[in-house]
Amino acid sequence: xxxxxxxxxSSLAAVLAMTVSRQLDSLIGLYRWQSLLxxxxxxxxxxxLGHAHLFWTAGMALLLKVWAIPSMLRRLIHGxxxxxxxxxxxxxxxxxxxxxxxxxxxxLAVGIGLGxxxxxxxxxxxxxxxxxxxxxxxxxxxxxxAQVIGLLVAENGSMLLILALAPSLRLVLDAxxxxxxxIGAWIMALLVHRMHLVHGHTNTSLLRELGxxxx
Amino acid sequence: xxxxxxxxxxLLLAMTLVQAAAALCxxxxxxxAGRWAVFAAQAxxxxxxxxxxxxxxxxxxxxxxxxxxxxxxxxxxxxxxxxYRLWESPEARSEGDGHRYNALLALLLAxxxxxxxxxxxxxxxxxxxxxxxxxxxxxxxxxxxxSVEAAWKLYILSAAGSxxxxxxxxxxxxxxxxxxxxxxxxxGYGAKAGLVPLYLWKPDAYAATSATTGALLASLESLxxxxxxAWWVPRLGVSSAPSWPLLLLGGLSLLMAALALPAERDxxxxxxxxxxxxxxxxxxxxxxxxxxxxxxAFWLTLNNAAAKPLxxxxxxxxxxxxxxxxxxxxxxxxxPPMNVFFGELALFRTLGAFRPLLLAGVLALLVPIFxxxxxxxxxxxxxxxQPESQAAGEASPLSWSAALAxxxxxxxxxxxxxxxxxxxxxGGAVxxxxxxxxxxx
Numbered sequence: 246x247x248x249x250x251x252x253x254x255s256s257l258a259a260v261l262a263m264t265v266s267r268q269l270d271s272l273i274g275l276y277r278w279q280s281l282l283x284x285x286x287x288x289x290x291x292x293x294l295g296h297a298h299l300f301w302t303a304g305m306a307l308l309l310k311v312w313a314i315p316s317m318l319r320r321l322i323h324g325x326x327x328x329x330x331x332x333x334x335x336x337x338x339x340x341x342x343x344x345x346x347x348x349x350x351x352x353l354a355v356g357i358g359l360g361x362x363x364x365x366x367x368x369x370x371x372x373x374x375x376x377x378x379x380x381x382x383x384x385x386x387x388x389x390x391a392q393v394i395g396l397l398v399a400e401n402g403s404m405l406l407i408l409a410l411a412p413s414l415r416l417v418l419d420a421x422x423x424x425x426x427x428i429g430a431w432i433m434a435l436l437v438h439r440m441h442l443v444h445g446h447t448n449t450s451l452l453r454e455l456g457x458x459x460x
Numbered sequence: 461x462x463x464x465x466x467x468x469x470x471l472l473l474a475m476t477l478v479q480a481a482a483a484l485c486x487x488x489x490x491x492x493a494g495r496w497a498v499f500a501a502q503a504x505x506x507x508x509x510x511x512x513x514x515x516x517x518x519x520x521x522x523x524x525x526x527x528x529x530x531x532x533x534x535x536x537x538x539x540x541x542x543x544y545r546l547w548e549s550p551e552a553r554s555e556g557d558g559h560r561y562n563a564l565l566a567l568l569l570a571x572x573x574x575x576x577x578x579x580x581x582x583x584x585x586x587x588x589x590x591x592x593x594x595x596x597x598x599x600x601x602x603x604x605x606x607s608v609e610a611a612w613k614l615y616i617l618s619a620a621g622s623x624x625x626x627x628x629x630x631x632x633x634x635x636x637x638x639x640x641x642x643x644x645x646x647x648g649y650g651a652k653a654g655l656v657p658l659y660l661w662k663p664d665a666y667a668a669t670s671a672t673t674g675a676l677l678a679s680l681e682s683l684x685x686x687x688x689x690a691w692w693v694p695r696l697g698v699s700s701a702p703s704w705p706l707l708l709l710g711g712l713s714l715l716m717a718a719l720a721l722p723a724e725r726d727x728x729x730x731x732x733x734x735x736x737x738x739x740x741x742x743x744x745x746x747x748x749x750x751x752x753x754x755x756x757a758f759w760l761t762l763n764n765a766a767a768k769p770l771x772x773x774x775x776x777x778x779x780x781x782x783x784x785x786x787x788x789x790x791x792x793x794x795x796p797p798m799n800v801f802f803g804e805l806a807l808f809r810t811l812g813a814f815r816p817l818l819l820a821g822v823l824a825l826l827v828p829i830f831x832x833x834x835x836x837x838x839x840x841x842x843x844x845x846q847p848e849s850q851a852a853g854e855a856s857p858l859s860w861s862a863a864l865a866x867x868x869x870x871x872x873x874x875x876x877x878x879x880x881x882x883x884x885x886x887g888g889a890v891x892x893x894x895x896x897x898x899x900x901x
Contacts, residue, residue, distance in 0.1 A: 359637070376623070376627070380620060383616065383620060389612065392616055396616065396619050396620065396623070399620070399623050400623055403623050403626055403627050403630075406627060406630070407626075407627070407630040410630055410631065410634050411630055411633065411634035414630055414633055414634065416582050417582055417626065417629060417630050417633065420582055420585070420586055420626075421623075421626050424586065424589050424590075424622075425619070425622065425623065425626075428593060429593075429619055429622075432593055432596060432597065432615060433615065433616075433619075435597075435600070436596070436600060436608060436611055436612050436615060439600060439608045439611075440608050440609075440612060443605055443608050444605075444608070444609075449612065449616075452609040452612070452613075
């Protein structure tokens, strides 16, 4: 029980660190750590609940989230200016951290009551907070790869939330894992690559040819 | 060991195999052969859907059960969109890499057709998600500088919506919190349909794509999102009571369309806001329509799917196409005797019976949308004189295949208008009492 709580809270701390991270390389590294902690959470839940299929889910998460996706993202930025350039914040670092903290408190407060039959659940609270922070990363960062990582973090959060709410929904978990992580990340990487080729940058706030300002 | 497939699964398998074969063919042959292959595959899929049972006969509803009507719309739009391209020049189509476009289009049409077959929340999520993947790739293949921007905006917001919808699916499957689950599902699938808050990709994507992709985005992408929401509504017990989260989402979406459309000068972006408006009305029908809600939502979605491709096929084209374009805009504005008018009239009767104040609000928001669309009609029919240098680059007239596809949509708009009269007269409540709403999902 304590291990599960420790893993969940550490995973949330990694996401909070991501919101103030200034380099893509460290952002990718933190995503890898968060995914590793999530894998540990899934393993701990598998042992606690005795659901054999969760071992399979943990194995897939290890393969895809801890190894394949971060490696692909690192490869995408390797040798480009993105590897060293500093990420911009629409708010100051302090403002971003404050916003992220408020979002975390909100996520924890709402998520803790989402457990099965209304019971308190730390995993669902951390899952919802991570999900919201991931979406905030998408909204607050203008760098395309940082937005990709934001979505992946939100996907990690939703995975934890689904695990907490209904661990027996194996197909939902595996489908989300496969579609959002593998195919989704591949398509996003493809689009980032094309963006770099066509525009010479991957800063989405500079994409203004179509005239509308967006997040 | 034989596979024990249901008739619906057999139909889906056959349609998918045909479309996959067309995609392969399109990849390895010329652009022209590929276009014909995609059209032929769509025609075969429609024929299969119509005659599935071993004994033959037009019994799609019995083969597929609920969702057959939605499938008919998908296959119909797929047929006209693929027919539209047959004789259009590459310059007029402006679809970039023809081989890849044809192959992706075949796959996309196969996946869209799978949506009404879903049968479970997870399969529904997977098929809608696959539609989004392919739509983003289709836009990217067009290879214009704006395409990658449009594809990115579509993908990133749709992916966020997909995650929200996945959470909603888990909550709904776990039967934990139906109201929260429905809200998440509506927000998530609303990204595809065109509901707040994740509709923001629509104006930019519509502005950056070819007529074919624009027609698909405006009709089928919106349709699958609305189908997914409509599929969940009765399963989460909303048919029997009004859903306030859905009312709020529909109302806010209508408000955004009413604020944005009149100020929009780009006709493609205006069409995007019109899609937001139509999606909002369909969701309002689901929220307050009671047992007839699914029927009304389907009717409004069908009307949009009939009118929007006509607008995209004819937008910016000279000659008689300008008049067709104007007619499409007037249809979308809700001018009688076209279909949208009667669909909206049926909705107004339902909303009026539910909450007169809500009806007043909806009518007030529809006024600026009407004015915005009529202004676009004026601009299309009486354009400002162009400098000679710009006039030289005028678009080519419609090819005969494009004219035929446009004519089919025109006929659909008029025929659905005629068929919509009884629905509008009876009103949603009467139809619901007659049990006509439940068979669609």
